[in-house]
Amino acid sequence: MNMAKLTVHGDDLTLASILEVLPTEPERQWRKGEPKGAGRIHLDSGFEVLVAQASQAQVLPSRIRSYLAECRSRGVSFSMPRIVAELQLQLAGDAGPATASAPLDLPLGDLAVFSDMGISLSLTTHP
Numbered sequence: 001m002n003m004a005k006l007t008v009h010g011d012d013l014t015l016a017s018i019l020e021v022l023p024t025e026p027e028r029q030w031r032k033g034e035p036k037g038a039g040r041i042h043l044d045s046g047f048e049v050l051v052a053q054a055s056q057a058q059v060l061p062s063r064i065r066s067y068l069a070e071c072r073s074r075g076v077s078f079s080m081p082r083i084v085a086e087l088q089l090q091l092a093g094d095a096g097p098a099t100a101s102a103p104l105d106l107p108l109g110d111l112a113v114f115s116d117m118g119i120s121l122s123l124t125t126h127p
Helices: 012-021 057-073 108-117
Strands: 002-010 028-030 035-037 045-054 083-092 119-126
Touching (some): 002 012, 057 083, 057 108
Antiparallel strands (some): 002 045
16 A cells, blocks of 8 residues: 655644644544654654545645645644644555555655655565
């Protein structure tokens, strides 16, 4: 399955203001100082939301656009001080010959929206 997740972390007050108007509830939340495994702790608070999920990767961009448009209409921005936002695209690697050559196109307009909203991009593939 191909998916896009938005991970946001930073100071508690700003995160709370974002969560109040975000179009969806977070899948996961953590607080500064909570354990995160292997004897480590979270250095700041944060959350993760599922933005889009699709069996075909080329469907993701339109779903991401819709989600971010809804965020913008609600006044959500991640370009505030002390906030870091990353859109993580997780693409299925060996889905078969029909989808293996299908591209995932992110036009300049999409990249400009990511930049304007303060969102960095991370791309991973998995089998």
